[in-house]
Every structure is written in structure tokens, then in C-alpha cells.
Amino acid sequence: MVTVASLAFLVFEHFLTFEDEVEVIWSKPKHAWIKWAFLFIRYLALGVQLVNRVVDFCIATHAPMIPGILQRWYMSQVGVGGALMLTVEFVLMARVYALYQKRVLICIIFSVLVAIEVGSLILGILLTNPGASFDMEMYLSRNSRAYAYFGGAVILSQITVLALTMSKYRQALQVGWGREPIVMVTIRDGVLAFTILLSMTITTVVVTAWQTGSAAIANS
Secondary structure, three states, rough: OOOHHHHHHHHHHHHHHHHHHHHHOOOOOOHHHHHHHHHHHHHHHHHHHHHHHHHHHHOOOOOOOOOOHHHHHHHHHHHHOOOOOHHHHHHHHHHHHHHHHOOHHHHHHHHHHHHHHHHHHHOOOOHHOOOHHHHHHHHHHHHOHHHHHHHHHHHHHHHHHHHHHHHHHHHHHHHHOOOOOHHHHHHHHHHHHHHHHHHHHHHHHHHHHOOOOOHHHOOO
């Protein structure tokens, strides 16, 4: 029920903001990377939710399913979630990178963090593949433990970016331009976004490690 409700909310939000999306996002030139990042995040998340609900329906109605395909979809969701998270982080990192006037050191730090996340994602998938132990109960009630590997790296990245954001804000206050409207909005939105992402990531990691019967709800 919770997973269906989350899909209903997501679809409702898409309809509610579609006009603004067309006006603000679709009108951007084809070479604008932020346009494609937005569309990737928005529609990949919706597509995955739709597929998950179809799979849930097939399981509930006892429709014939190929276990191997179901297992691959179970593990691929970690990669999909990682791709979505990395894209969101890339957008927010770009804002912080701009705040630091595109310093090379900041670019190196972010590149290393992204590399760690990608490496942990791949390592997690390789080490936690359930293999022959995979069954329907695992799909319905447990997250892949690969989330915990990737989530640890994501938490490191988010804390680092949040610290860099707050450090730049303190510097801005000291030199007198920290209360400029554009700076205030950038800092406020960045801190809020990373706080929400950090909370979601920590929750997913904890729930995955706990592996309760409701753990799969974290995917919603």
C-alpha cells in the first residue's frame, strides 16, 4: 500500500508541475546539461516505480515470471538508484563548484568522491549478489545489501559537500557579501537539498542493514 501511494504521489506531482516543466525545462537549448539531468532524474524515477508496481502486481496475481529476470531486476535497482543519486549530487556539486569560483581543488575533491561512490556501488553489487539464495520473499521484503556499500560512500560525499557549502557561507559573511539574495538562496537551497538527501540516505542504509520485512519500502 505504501509503495502504491508513493507512485500515486509521484504521478500527481508530475501532472501538477508538467506545465512549468514544459515552460522552464523543455525550452532550454539542447546543449544545456541541466535540462537533460532534470529529465533523467524525473522520468527514470517514474519509470522504475511503474515497473516495480507492475512486478508487484504480477507477483500478487501469481502471474508466471522468470526467476532469473526478476533477480537481475532486483540487483539492477541498486544501479538505477545509484545513477539517480549521482545525477542529483552532480547538480548540487556544480552549484558548490560555482560558489568556489571553479577552483581546481574543488573539482578534484568532487571527482574523487564520485569515483568512490561508483566504486562502492560496483563493489556492493558484486559482493552482495544473492545468487542461488534469491527467492520471491527476498524480492518482496528485503533491499539489496549493496545499498549499504553505496550509501556509506554517498554519506561521505554529502557531508563533505555540506561542509564546503557552510564553509563558503561563513567566508561570505566575513567579507560582507554573504547576505546578498542570490548567495542566500544558493546556500539555503543547497543546505536544504543535501540535508534531505543525507536523511534519506542514512535511513536507507539503516533499514537495509536492519533487513526487516518492510525494508523494501525504502525503495519507494
